[in-house]
Amino acid sequence: MHIHLQNPAGETLFTFDRAMWDAAVARAGGNPDEHRVTIGTTPEDFEAAMPTMEAVITDTGTIRGMFGRPAPALKLVFITSAGLDRLAPWDWLPPGAVLMNNRGTHAGKIGEFGLMALLMLANRIPRMVTNQRAGVWREIWGNVLTGRPVTIVGLGTLGSAVAGHAARFGMTVTGIRANPAPHPDCVRVLGIEALDSVLPATEFLVLAAPLTDATRNLMDRRRLNLLPTHACVLNIGRGGLIDQDAICDMLDAGRLSGAVLDVFTPEPIPEGHRLWTTRNLIISPHTSADDPNTYNPRSLDIFLENLSAWQNGRPLPNRFDTARGY
Amino acid sequence: MHIHLQNPAGETLFTFDRAMWDAAVARAGGNPDEHRVTIGTTPEDFEAAMPTMEAVITDTGTIRGMFGRPAPALKLVFITSAGLDRLAPWDWLPPGAVLMNNRGTHAGKIGEFGLMALLMLANRIPRMVTNQRAGVWREIWGNVLTGRPVTIVGLGTLGSAVAGHAARFGMTVTGIRANPAPHPDCVRVLGIEALDSVLPATEFLVLAAPLTDATRNLMDRRRLNLLPTHACVLNIGRGGLIDQDAICDMLDAGRLSGAVLDVFTPEPIPEGHRLWTTRNLIISPHTSADDPNTYNPRSLDIFLENLSAWQNGRPLPNRFDTARGY
Numbered sequence: 001m002h003i004h005l006q007n008p009a010g011e012t013l014f015t016f017d018r019a020m021w022d023a024a025v026a027r028a029g030g031n032p033d034e035h036r037v038t039i040g041t042t043p044e045d046f047e048a049a050m051p052t053m054e055a056v057i058t059d060t061g062t063i064r065g066m067f068g069r070p071a072p073a074l075k076l077v078f079i080t081s082a083g084l085d086r087l088a089p090w091d092w093l094p095p096g097a098v099l100m101n102n103r104g105t106h107a108g109k110i111g112e113f114g115l116m117a118l119l120m121l122a123n124r125i126p127r128m129v130t131n132q133r134a135g136v137w138r139e140i141w142g143n144v145l146t147g148r149p150v151t152i153v154g155l156g157t158l159g160s161a162v163a164g165h166a167a168r169f170g171m172t173v174t175g176i177r178a179n180p181a182p183h184p185d186c187v188r189v190l191g192i193e194a195l196d197s198v199l200p201a202t203e204f205l206v207l208a209a210p211l212t213d214a215t216r217n218l219m220d221r222r223r224l225n226l227l228p229t230h231a232c233v234l235n236i237g238r239g240g241l242i243d244q245d246a247i248c249d250m251l252d253a254g255r256l257s258g259a260v261l262d263v264f265t266p267e268p269i270p271e272g273h274r275l276w277t278t279r280n281l282i283i284s285p286h287t288s289a290d291d292p293n294t295y296n297p298r299s300l301d302i303f304l305e306n307l308s309a310w311q312n313g314r315p316l317p318n319r320f321d322t323a324r325g326y
Numbered sequence: 327m328h329i330h331l332q333n334p335a336g337e338t339l340f341t342f343d344r345a346m347w348d349a350a351v352a353r354a355g356g357n358p359d360e361h362r363v364t365i366g367t368t369p370e371d372f373e374a375a376m377p378t379m380e381a382v383i384t385d386t387g388t389i390r391g392m393f394g395r396p397a398p399a400l401k402l403v404f405i406t407s408a409g410l411d412r413l414a415p416w417d418w419l420p421p422g423a424v425l426m427n428n429r430g431t432h433a434g435k436i437g438e439f440g441l442m443a444l445l446m447l448a449n450r451i452p453r454m455v456t457n458q459r460a461g462v463w464r465e466i467w468g469n470v471l472t473g474r475p476v477t478i479v480g481l482g483t484l485g486s487a488v489a490g491h492a493a494r495f496g497m498t499v500t501g502i503r504a505n506p507a508p509h510p511d512c513v514r515v516l517g518i519e520a521l522d523s524v525l526p527a528t529e530f531l532v533l534a535a536p537l538t539d540a541t542r543n544l545m546d547r548r549r550l551n552l553l554p555t556h557a558c559v560l561n562i563g564r565g566g567l568i569d570q571d572a573i574c575d576m577l578d579a580g581r582l583s584g585a586v587l588d589v590f591t592p593e594p595i596p597e598g599h600r601l602w603t604t605r606n607l608i609i610s611p612h613t614s615a616d617d618p619n620t621y622n623p624r625s626l627d628i629f630l631e632n633l634s635a636w637q638n639g640r641p642l643p644n645r646f647d648t649a650r651g652y
Contacts, residue, residue, distance in 0.1 A: 119442035
């Protein structure tokens with residue numbers, strides 16, 4: 001099988017190389033000579049692989065270089081992101097090819113980021129940083145996490161990883177997801193239609209859902225105003241899940257305790273945008289889920305698990321459902 | 327026994343009241359009528375209690391109201407701080423009275439704060455906040471904690487609590503303390519004279535020691551320069567443990583990855599001080615260890631444990647050794 005790995009042009013931190021591939025094959029107990037593996041960086045490299053590649057591994061930005069070009073042998077498309085909303089509509093996908101996302105890669109890193117953010121909000125770091133920026137010493141007291149209510153919207157890899165840490169620190173975790181099946185780290189899991197009813201008793205709101213037609217602008221101004229005034233917000237899903245102007249207004253007015261946001265509309269945040277000066281807000285530049293030390297090796301492990309499933313006629317764990325959007 | 331609780335004047339968050347005392351006595355399985363308990367707030371209240379009080383519970387600032395005044399019956403002095411460096415020299419202590427600090431109260435809160443700070447440093451939040459202040463979007467990538475070396479100076483309540491979390495997240499913990507006895511969460515514990523030899527391989531440096539003649543200016547400019555350039559620093563001990571100008575210079579120059587500091591020289595940090603604009607630094611206003619929801623109830627639990635030990639002729643767990651300073 002011809003497997004092509006296309007690195008993003010100009011990227012230096014998150015790149016695949018042959019040694020990384022060989023190490024992943026060795027971890028999976030495979031034969032390093034089983035497949036023909038090519039690794040590209042330039043658009044010409046990508047184009048040279050297209051006629052024969054049967055599997056491609058690349059990122060959301062780079063896959064666009066394939067749009068409208070023939071890749072007649074292509075059967076497996078593995079994208080190294082979890083959220084593929086930026087690739088819709090899906091008409092670029094060759095007929096019969098299976099699309100996979102990178103669900104699962106982010107668990108370790110995003111779990112630690114999520115726990116960090118919950119602790120930062122509990123310790124009121126956003127407010128401390130706002131005072132620091134103003135050059136003002138003011139005592140701000142935080143509290144421990146145990147017993148405090150957190151609502152996590154989305155229980156995929158990201159939301160589950162955060163739920164696990166939150167539960168281990170004694171928080172009372174409510175999960176919200178499309179299919180409200182029980183979750184081991186949640187005291188209850190409710191459908192998205194129940195969100196309005198849980199917001200008034202939510203102290204920590206974590207947004208970890210994919211961006212779909214069902215979740216776009218989910219936290220609009222009305223819903224944000226259902227939160228109590230001491231509530232705080234963490235968004236590690238997509239900027240489009242929230243009415244960004246509404247949360248900026250509320251943070252500036254002291255209507256919320258604080259926020260940690262990793263995702264925005266648009267990205268990058270433009271120079272001079274009001275987000276840069278919003279009070280009681282910590283801005284992380286959409287890097288919460290990715291650890292350069294572990295990201296690509298873990299991605300290859302996940303790809304090889306899916307390849308093995310495909311070769312053995314089993315369902316692919318990372319198959320992306322274009323109809324539902326995750 | 328006459329036990330007097332003197333609240334700090336003007337304090338509203340951290341105050342003792344009768345219901346809190348009764349609840350603590352109930353938790354300890356005691357008899358609420360065994361002691362005569364008075365609770366004061368004004369200097370007059372304190373003065374009225376002095377002639378007969380046999381135990382006093384108060385804070386470092388308030389105890390100064392007793393300096394030079396007779397408290398002839400006083401046997402037990404319980405101070406609601408852990409570090410009593412601000413009360414030296416000790417000649418104010420009535421002869422025969424036992425001084426106790428509040429060692430142990432801070433474990434839950436400071437452990438979470440310490441873990442938060444390690445995660446913030448691993449995720450490079452200080453740098454993100456510096457970019458946010460400048461209104462600049464720049465991708466900054468962090469890494470997970472597992473396998474990374476942390477050196478914790480001081481393994482009392484604070485250092486031990488941080489060591490526990492660090493070990494649970496897979497960090498390699500080196501402890502430094504005056505008496506280098508083994509510690510369950512440290513792969514090794516070394517004496518303070520070994521500090522120079524461990525700094526070059528230290529990625530995270532946590533200062534959690536008391537301020538004594540042996541630790542004052544411990545992290546001077548020479549020792550700070552033994553750290554690698556990607557190292558980061560957390561100080562939850564005392565500002566005087568570190569050469570503050572040296573760390574500001576190094577942070578501004580990018581010679582360190584980042585710092586979270588909770589303690590400073592002096593406090594409050596004066597208006598216009600260089601700390602306010604130092605890069606890659608998060609300032610917490612000396613509130614890391616205290617949770618208003620749990621602090622005073624926990625303090626009373628600890629006092630009652632010590633009272634019981636004293637009544638039964640056992641050693642007092644919180645006895646403060648004025649000779650060594652902790």
